[in-house]
Amino acid sequence: MSESVGSTNHLTRNQLLVMGELSKVDGPLSAYEILDQLRDHGVRSPPQVYRALDKLVEFGLVHKLESLNAFVACRHPGGEPHEKTAFMICENCGQVFEITDDSLTKRVAALARDTQFSLTKSTIELRGICRGCQAA
């Protein structure tokens, strides 16, 4: 059993702990918020958290929100690569909505192709007020 590239299986202890924290909340958490939650469980220093986060992002289980310097658990069931996610971030309630819009993805890809830009990663983060918060 060689369990190749980027599998979601057998996360290490720290990775599991970090993933657990991100999974049990609805919104994003900063690395230091995660650290604070995990002090009881033996996690004591930033590098421990950042290392776990790096791997989880690499595995596609977690996304980094650049405009927030924070991290969210990926809400996609499967473990597909899908590095083409966009986010809507509510500036009122803090909720993050993960979206994969095919035509948006395609438009971005086309844009890159047209300019002969070899795309590695796309960061798309939309800020605003979500439906629920507008009602309220």
Added chain:
Amino acid sequence: MSESVGSTNHLTRNQLLVMGELSKVDGPLSAYEILDQLRDHGVRSPPQVYRALDKLVEFGLVHKLESLNAFVACRHPGGEPHEKTAFMICENCGQVFEITDDSLTKRVAALARDTQFSLTKSTIELRGICRGCQAA
């Protein structure tokens, strides 16, 4: 002469200094890089730079690159609002290409509309290798 909302005119001294630094380089600069450049001109502390940057961003003269924690001068001639810019960032040479693609903009707007998300600002940053760097 009332010089209303968000005009690009009569920037303050610090704003001009910061704008000057951003204008004379081709790529993005961090706030602290700007600060270092301006020490000779009497700028001594981070808040001075950050305050200037905040205003310049507000005026639409400068963009913040969230995925880089850095700032670039806007390359659009006019002073239109155009908060719908996207960026391609070359991970090899560091150059930043500012693009305004109407159909991308529209797609984002449609996405927001469909989910009844009231859009305030969109951050679109594409990472990869630019045409020039691929050739080399």
Added chain:
DNA sequence: ATCCCATACGTTATAGCATAACACAATTCA
């Protein structure tokens, strides 16, 4: 002119985000 107000300034201190570098442990696999 004078007062008011809004905006900008300068400074100190501190908060918040992230990584370098080192030594050691565990795991894999030849």
Added chain:
DNA sequence: TGAATTGTGTTATGCTATAACGTATGGGAT
């Protein structure tokens, strides 16, 4: 078994950003 790789824990440090304070400045309105 031993080499290579990956993960761990720790200390220290660097980079990014803002809070909070007091002062200055410049444009109305009266």
